[in-house]
Amino acid sequence: MKKETHPKYYKDIQITCSCGAVYIAGSTKETLKTELCSACHPFYTGQSKLIDAAGRVDRFNARRQAKTTLNQKLEEEKKEKKGKLIEERLEHLVEEKKTTAVKTAKAKTKKTTTKKA
Ligand SMILES: [Zn+2]
Numbered sequence: 059m060k061k062e063t064h065p066k067y068y069k070d071i072q073i074t075c076s077c078g079a080v081y082i083a084g085s086t087k088e089t090l091k092t093e094l095c096s097a098c099h100p101f102y103t104g105q106s107k108l109i110d111a112a113g114r115v116d117r118f119n120a121r122r123q124a125k126t127t128l129n130q131k132l133e134e135e136k137k138e139k140k141g142k143l144i145e146e147r148l149e150h151l152v153e154e155k156k157t158t159a160v161k162t163a164k165a166k167t168k169k170t171t172t173k174k175a
Pocket of ligand 1: 075076077078079093094095096097098099
């Protein structure tokens with residue numbers, strides 16, 4: 059048989075919870091930390107408390123806020139671009155009408171001249 063295959067066992071170590079509760083138990087580790095225990099878990103307390111040990115909710119909210127502001131900016135830029143595009147199109151149309159009017163006028167004068175001749 060191999061010797062010393064078992065890790066050292068500590069009879070009474072302290073398990074500390076993030077809520078402040080301390081438990082004594084046996085373990086192969088000298089100390090243990092936990093984020094939830096029977097004193098603070100919503101299942102035992104009956105309160106619906108948001109469990110946010112790593113600040114995930116805050117990070118999510120920050121990201122969402124950043125995204126919404128970015129989207130708003132993009133939306134505004136889009137609107138500006140659309141307005142500019144419409145203006146450009148209108149200008150283009152006006153120019154086209156002018157040129158076509160000139161062309162038709164020229165054609166009319168040509169026609170009239172050809173008719174006369
Ligand atoms: Zn706890």
